Amino acid sequence: MxxxxxxxxxxxxxxxxxxxxxxxxxxxxxxxxxxxxxxxxxxxxxxxxxxxxxxxxxxxxxxxxxxxxxxxxxxxxxxxxxxxxxxxxxxxxxxxxxxxxxxxxxxxxxxxxxxxxxxxxxxxxxxxxxxxxxxxxxxxxxxxxxxxxxxxxxxxxxSATTPQWPAFPKDKRLRDYLLKYYEQGHMLPRLNELAVHFGASERTLYRMFVQDTGMSYQKWRQRVRLILAIDMLATSKSITEIAHHLEFSTTSAFITFFKSYQNITPNKYRILSDPKATS
Known part of the structure; x- marks a missing residue:
């Protein structure tokens, strides 16, 4: 050919x-x-x-x-x-x-x-x-x-394995809106903020997420939060800066969150992804 x-x-x-x-x-x-x-x-x-x-x-x-x-x-x-x-x-x-x-x-x-x-x-x-x-x-x-x-x-x-994205809701407007947040590197809105934007009740959105994704919006948002963290670990931002950007109350709270999903600390993940990386 x-x-x-x-x-x-x-x-x-x-x-x-x-x-x-x-x-x-x-x-x-x-x-x-x-x-x-x-x-x-x-x-x-x-x-x-x-x-x-x-x-x-x-x-x-x-x-x-x-x-x-x-x-x-x-x-x-x-x-x-x-x-x-x-x-x-x-x-x-x-x-x-x-x-x-x-x-x-x-x-x-x-x-x-x-x-x-x-x-x-x-x-x-x-x-x-x-x-x-x-x-x-x-x-x-x-x-x-x-x-x-x-x-x-x-x-x-x-190479460090990345977590797979959770399924998206079937509603195209909602899907595009949430993906835009991710593409811009922003933390996703909370459920009440999402409800205000789409003029829907929190209960309706909650049911939609459970039906389409198999999990509540809070759990779904946490999964995307992890993926955002992994993206930011590929940059020069410090662990503290990443924790702040992702709206964690403290750096230690972010580290605990990350370990609960990946079984290693953010800094260890960074080193596995790029051995030349430093904390």
Whole structure:
């Protein structure tokens, strides 16, 4: 299969016709592309699967990975691993600068057969950029390229796993409103503030969240709070600054909260994500 033009990733029909990662006889098939659409759209027109596993990394912008019976929000600085054979659909929101790496399970038997998400450290981001800038015809079993793919596989095993996003409420206005808060790095509003904005009662919103997400808004908000914390740990902000931004009464309260979900302190998570990081 010849090299493909990046613009076909903006056209689901063209992508279905001209790009099949399994038809490319290579252990690694890299994709470097930008997605631009006035609406939220799927890369392909329907759910699909391929024998190769797929890494998806949004360098900027957001999206959603839909699996059978489950969906996961794709965020910047996060890498998603979709094992080979898993039915899925990648949906991107408006403007997304993304990378994808297809990996042959037979060449890399150590790859996980479970869907997973990972924090993308600065080292991993550089490795992904370099690999995705390469040709389909690259020899990944020799020289510098061999070292690159070795680092990628090792980083997939050692990178700190990120918590998966909880399911979103089905109401599109509510979903878009909450996602906008996240994209701007702001702590989500409290339930009473949400009720005022949408002109609904707190009881109605509570029932909506329980029905659509399986949890109360308070629990849902706490899960997103954790994801915001992990995003901020990738910056130069101190643990105290992060605690203040996320509306914790004290730094120790934030540390206790973080450990209750991740079983390690925020600073330890930061070091696991980027060994060069300091507190």
């Amino acid at each position: 010849p090299e493909i033009c990046a613009h076909i990733f903006n056209n689901a029909e063209l992508l279905n016709q001209h790009f099949d990662p399994d038809a490319i006889d290579a252990p690694i098939v890299p994709v470097y592309a930008s997605f631009s659409n006035q609406t939220t759209s799927s890369l392909r027109s329907k759910m699909h699967r391929h024998h190769k596993g797929q890494l998806v990394y949004a360098k900027s912008g957001t999206g959603e990975i839909q699996l059978e019976g489950y969906s996961h929000v794709l965020l910047p600085n996060q890498m998603v691993w979709i094992p080979g054979g898993v039915m899925h659909q990648v949906i991107l929101n408006h403007e997304v600068n993304f990378r994808a790496i297809y990996l042959d399970h037979t060449r890399f038997p150590q790859l996980s057969i479970q869907f997973d998400t990972f924090f993308v450290s600065p080292l991993l981001a550089e490795v992904i950029e370099t690999i995705c800038s390469s040709s389909f015809h690259t020899d990944w079993m020799a020289g510098t390229e061999f070292h690159l793919q070795s680092i990628l596989i090792k980083e997939m095993h050692r």
